[in-house]
Amino acid sequence: MSSHLGFNQYGKAESRVVRIVRDTAVHEIHDLNVSTALRGDFADAHTRGDQAAVLPTDSQKNTAFAYAKIHGVASPEDYALALGRRLLEACPAARQAQVEVEQYAWDRLGDHSFVRRGGAVRTAVVTVDRDGAQVLSGVQELVLMNSTDSEFKGFLRDEFTTLPEADDRILATSLVARWQHTSTDVDWNASYDSALTTLLRTFADTYSRALQETLHAMGCALLDAQPSLAEVRFSAPNKHHFLVDFSGFRVDGLTNDGEVFVAADRPYGLIEAQVVRDGAPPEGDAWLAVPGFC
Amino acid sequence: MSSHLGFNQYGKAESRVVRIVRDTAVHEIHDLNVSTALRGDFADAHTRGDQAAVLPTDSQKNTAFAYAKIHGVASPEDYALALGRRLLEACPAARQAQVEVEQYAWDRLGDHSFVRRGGAVRTAVVTVDRDGAQVLSGVQELVLMNSTDSEFKGFLRDEFTTLPEADDRILATSLVARWQHTSTDVDWNASYDSALTTLLRTFADTYSRALQETLHAMGCALLDAQPSLAEVRFSAPNKHHFLVDFSGFRVDGLTNDGEVFVAADRPYGLIEAQVVRDGAPPEGDAWLAVPGFC
Amino acid sequence: MSSHLGFNQYGKAESRVVRIVRDTAVHEIHDLNVSTALRGDFADAHTRGDQAAVLPTDSQKNTAFAYAKIHGVASPEDYALALGRRLLEACPAARQAQVEVEQYAWDRLGDHSFVRRGGAVRTAVVTVDRDGAQVLSGVQELVLMNSTDSEFKGFLRDEFTTLPEADDRILATSLVARWQHTSTDVDWNASYDSALTTLLRTFADTYSRALQETLHAMGCALLDAQPSLAEVRFSAPNKHHFLVDFSGFRVDGLTNDGEVFVAADRPYGLIEAQVVRDGAPPEGDAWLAVPGFC
Amino acid sequence: MSSHLGFNQYGKAESRVVRIVRDTAVHEIHDLNVSTALRGDFADAHTRGDQAAVLPTDSQKNTAFAYAKIHGVASPEDYALALGRRLLEACPAARQAQVEVEQYAWDRLGDHSFVRRGGAVRTAVVTVDRDGAQVLSGVQELVLMNSTDSEFKGFLRDEFTTLPEADDRILATSLVARWQHTSTDVDWNASYDSALTTLLRTFADTYSRALQETLHAMGCALLDAQPSLAEVRFSAPNKHHFLVDFSGFRVDGLTNDGEVFVAADRPYGLIEAQVVRDGAPPEGDAWLAVPGFC
Structure with missing residues (x-):
């Protein structure tokens, strides 16, 4: 051999x-x-x-x-x-x-x-x-939550599907995001501050029909705001907040109308996605061996 | 048996x-x-x-x-x-x-x-x-650093002591602090905000001859600021920041004058101390089985 | 002040x-x-x-x-x-x-x-x-499971109790145990090996009507087996394994008869208990500031 | 845009x-x-x-x-x-x-x-x-140590190199290894047991001039032992064990001849390598998005 x-x-x-x-x-x-x-x-x-x-x-x-x-x-x-x-x-x-x-x-x-x-x-x-460099900027452990304006419905159902449709749920994630620059001639701090502002504002302003849609909106907004970026990648755990079932409690008038949740640890949904500018230059080895993004 | x-x-x-x-x-x-x-x-x-x-x-x-x-x-x-x-x-x-x-x-x-x-x-x-309650308020994971105004010298030396005296070092800790109230008739949020302010200001303003002295000053300041507190307890890892030795580097004029440090993980000094108001009422079971404070 | x-x-x-x-x-x-x-x-x-x-x-x-x-x-x-x-x-x-x-x-x-x-x-x-010493031996991260011979029933119920009685459940814990010696003239390795054997055997052999009962049996067995021990203390998270509900799955004949569980992270029951030999000498400061056991 | x-x-x-x-x-x-x-x-x-x-x-x-x-x-x-x-x-x-x-x-x-x-x-x-499957088997958190038969010398030196050559050091790692099968018609448990035996035996038997050499030997041995494997990939932190400097201790005759080490947490060397069988079939998407191996 x-x-x-x-x-x-x-x-x-x-x-x-x-x-x-x-x-x-x-x-x-x-x-x-x-x-x-x-x-x-x-x-x-x-x-x-x-x-x-x-x-x-x-x-x-x-x-x-x-x-x-x-x-x-x-x-x-x-x-x-x-x-x-x-x-x-x-x-x-x-x-x-x-x-x-x-x-x-x-x-x-x-x-x-x-x-x-x-x-x-x-x-x-x-x-x-030896002839150039690629730069990814990013953020991690960015824990975000929308306490309403999030739904999840109309999904595919199979024999093992028991999830009810949700009209109003909590959407929360601990975001890891990275974005690739097309140049090294950048005001890095100004770019980062702007990127963070864009991501936060878009998260807050987007009505979400799934975490995927929210991430996509955030990626598009970031590419829009900074023309020198080539692409954005997200790794986003869906930090589930389950509504606590009060129905078994023997307390008159006690209901749980989207007010009390248990924050679950595991398992968690995990959504990973790229948003790429049309016509972006080749990405080279920028993402090679980058944990969670390769 | x-x-x-x-x-x-x-x-x-x-x-x-x-x-x-x-x-x-x-x-x-x-x-x-x-x-x-x-x-x-x-x-x-x-x-x-x-x-x-x-x-x-x-x-x-x-x-x-x-x-x-x-x-x-x-x-x-x-x-x-x-x-x-x-x-x-x-x-x-x-x-x-x-x-x-x-x-x-x-x-x-x-x-x-x-x-x-x-x-x-x-x-x-x-x-x-059944006849009352004890309340401890507190804060944890409060990571603090003074980049100067900290010394450590004049200490006891034995056969295994190799530590040089330090005139100017970094002082850093990830503080856990708890303080006991003498009453349950308290504006808890106002008290907490005030306590945090006192702790931060005292940490910043105290010239430190050891972490012990800084903690003691913080405890005294907190008892001074809030007469309804009986005592304060601290558990404070000394998060060592060691000056990196540049002496072996063959670069002309390169020195490290308190500018570059390695943040160490383990081992760490660990200082635990109580500051108790004179004449405070008995603490009861307030601290019983409280992790790190019993 | x-x-x-x-x-x-x-x-x-x-x-x-x-x-x-x-x-x-x-x-x-x-x-x-x-x-x-x-x-x-x-x-x-x-x-x-x-x-x-x-x-x-x-x-x-x-x-x-x-x-x-x-x-x-x-x-x-x-x-x-x-x-x-x-x-x-x-x-x-x-x-x-x-x-x-x-x-x-x-x-x-x-x-x-x-x-x-x-x-x-x-x-x-x-x-x-200056005039003596106290010794605690122990073990931690000892993860144990009984897949049957565990029940939990006959408990107190209040308005918030929804837990069904369980005739046959999984009992699992990540045990922390410490035991105090009455002497320092001990074959420490032999004592430890024997203690571990006693704890494991008793866990396996005890029909459990609650984790409390299992721990107590383990403590008694350890004191019985080693007359030079004064007491034993346990801190035992009840690592819940919940039976997965298959009732909503549309698969003919599929049942879950105590076969498939989800291992939960948080929250967890936490049982802490001491078993003390009658007439044991005073414990001194042996347990002072010992994490989880003070 | x-x-x-x-x-x-x-x-x-x-x-x-x-x-x-x-x-x-x-x-x-x-x-x-x-x-x-x-x-x-x-x-x-x-x-x-x-x-x-x-x-x-x-x-x-x-x-x-x-x-x-x-x-x-x-x-x-x-x-x-x-x-x-x-x-x-x-x-x-x-x-x-x-x-x-x-x-x-x-x-x-x-x-x-x-x-x-x-x-x-x-x-x-x-x-x-839809038309096939790729299988990677592996092991992680496999913590290995050789307490001798490891050296590191003859390396490149630059202005910032202060590391002395080592004739006899500890070699330790917490190995993550994965290997790709060329078929799904495998006795998976027998294959895994054999692989683990091969990895452990080769680690123990290889005189190491660097962790790279040890990993390569382990990979070659695994491919030799199991002809149905296409390649092996390793991610191996070099868990540094530094000899403790006793020279400042004022104790007659006290030396440290490779006997007392401090196990360091961070930083750590990190060696990642693949060993690929010549003529192996295309790997497909087997390694796509596999944490640490993509």
Whole structure:
């Protein structure tokens, strides 16, 4: 029998990089979770145990920390581009570097005091080749709810279908969204802020006949609002909120008219979808090995 | 040999109660995680398998959901008091009911649209007896950081001490705090908002010679600000942020002057402390079996 | 207003200590999660920012690692006793040291190769004073199921009770159990192995009219089997397995006669109970601040 | 601007299906976590809010439970194939159904008593088209360690490289592995047992010059042992165990000769690789949207 090495990549995952900017008495904080991966001609490490071409994951980690100072963190995208380019430069065998960044937001309490905001986490995935780069911006753990203006009916029924049609239900999700830029010449922070505003406003304003329809509306609105985006991808668990059945309770006049729900953990519906601009350029390897989006 | 049943309690943990108030077109949301426990004379269930005195945990859960409607959720404390009293009434064998509530905050996006805020979670623990009740309010997952004005030096050294003294370090914690009221006649929401403000302001304003000192200052400030509180308890992991060592990097002029840190996961320092008002009334069973505070 | 410092303790939590014994070509592994805490006269650190009496948590961590070599890990209890005594010796202001150990089991694949076993985690909590020590042994994440011989009926009913009586249900729990020794002159490994055997056998052999009854039987059996134990404490979530309702499925002859269940996450019943030997000596501070058991 | 719907799928994730086989007094348990997804022509749901073609995720869940009885769970692969085929049959608009199964192992304590084994979780991913099916078997959470016979040296060095070469280190990983079958006519349980044996034995027997080399050897061994496999894919975090520095401890004769390590959480190296049989048939959509392997 004979076999060959297929796709492979290696890197350092989840370096928790915290950069404090203390040029003035009013400090700033950039709080990141950084993962890097290199792809290229590393077959000798796999098949012969020869590390000559391998830039250690420890060095990748060191670079991630150093670049928080050397380059700074104007935005996760900008930082990731610089880090990815550096890794390619440092490792001749690499054809491609992918850098994933999660950024945790903090609110200011004082000149050098902060409280972590929680909620949505901003993300960036940058894939750098020797002749260019692809950038995905995104958000995760964005937990959204509409307490009405959501229905689900007219669906296909089979022998195992017992779900009643719903005219008025809760729609809730913990959204993961990523969108691909067609350029690296972007004001990343302005683009992100605008994207988040668009997503939130569209979620709130869309009457939903299914989570799919809401996501599609959000994707279209985002592509409309930012012409430099090529596509949007969503991974959206349908966080079920089931109306609690009060019918067995022996309390006069007690009803549950869409007021009391149990928030369920598992199972959950899971809707995944892309909305792509007509005529968008080829996506390249932007989405390769991106968890939940490949 | 002979043995006897010691302390025991039983209940339903982590009912995820979501109450939507939809009396007008502008909905409100109360998003709770509710745990109940009963204590009393339930020995027959343990020793003889006789359930005659046992109100099922399923019924406790049902009551938690029903009371979100019947009583409503003006505040987690108020809801928990009503629920605890009801459980005692429904279960003659119970001597005491303890109700724990976590409340997740949401921000408004529209009349019936919300985005979960994340960050700190408001808590309440209510212990109801046949002749009264004790109330603990609190907060958890309150992640705080001072990027300077923190030192740690002058400590005891033994053969295994290698820690250098620190004149300027990051101080960060994910605080769990609870405080005991001396009354149940309280404007719970106003008290909570005020407490949070006091804790945040004191954390920001205190020069810290150790996390212990910061916590103590926060506790004193809270007791000062609210005369009706008897005591405050803290459980505070010292979320270590270690300065990254740049000395081995061969980059001219590259230094790390308190700017780049690695946020460590484990191990972590863990500081637990109470600040008690002089002359406070007996605490009763308020803290009995409260995770992390007993 | 005036206030005072109440109960307090500090230490280093969750040091992940891995000791490899490589005295021969056949290696052994001891894989531990170690938490230490000191209690005593540390008021100056809280109220005056004076660390002179404080042995840093960093030094406690260093000691935990060093003692895995200096003393070794014959058992988690033996290691914890040695570590606790050392910490008391090193820190004159301390009145008491508490050491918690979790031990992860590995199975052997070869002379120096191992696969982690998963499943139940062995635990020890040791509380050392200047004149003695208390030892709790235990187990956690011990997930048990009886697929029949479990009922729940004859319980109290109120207006919110809708639960039907069950003649034949699944009983499942993820058990946390701890038991207190009356001596430190114990063959800890033999005692633990015996305790686990007793708990498993009693769980399997007991017809259950409620989880309470099963736990009580397990506690009594353990005290019977090991006369040197003073008491046993359990924290046992009732991991509900609900029979799936097939009645709405339009498939001829399809029934669900106790064969298909949904394993629910939340909420869950939570039963906590102690079984205490008559005439057991005072428990001292053995259980003080032990998560879930205080 | 105009856009179009790109790739999309929907389904029900993480149904916790527990099947008890109670045909005799000696019960058996099959404990599964089941996720299903449908792909096909569901554009109307996204763009027009029309659910006529949509089999609800609730019905998919119901089918997952019902099929644990109707078809049974001879193996996760066999169950998943039956479930996937049924879903395609029930939903004309679907082109493809993907079913993921995790199976948790239990050890027997008695005729109807079990203790959950913990450790490695068996997995299957089945992708069913109208004219065939692809099957991936696998394992996850397989935590492996070699306490010697592992080195890492001769690697590329750049300005940020500070890692010393290691002649003797711990090699540990929490392996996720999946392998693709070329047929559905397989004794799935025998194949899985054999695969696990091959992976464990090869891990133990391979002197490692990097985790890459060990994984490659494991993949080659698996393809050698089972001619009906087309390829193997690994995702392997390098669970770093750092030798604890005892040099600062002031204890005579205390050294750390590869005996005491700290098990680190984050960051971790992450190695991902495929080993593919030469001449393997096209992989089809077997790996499409499979978390961590696409």
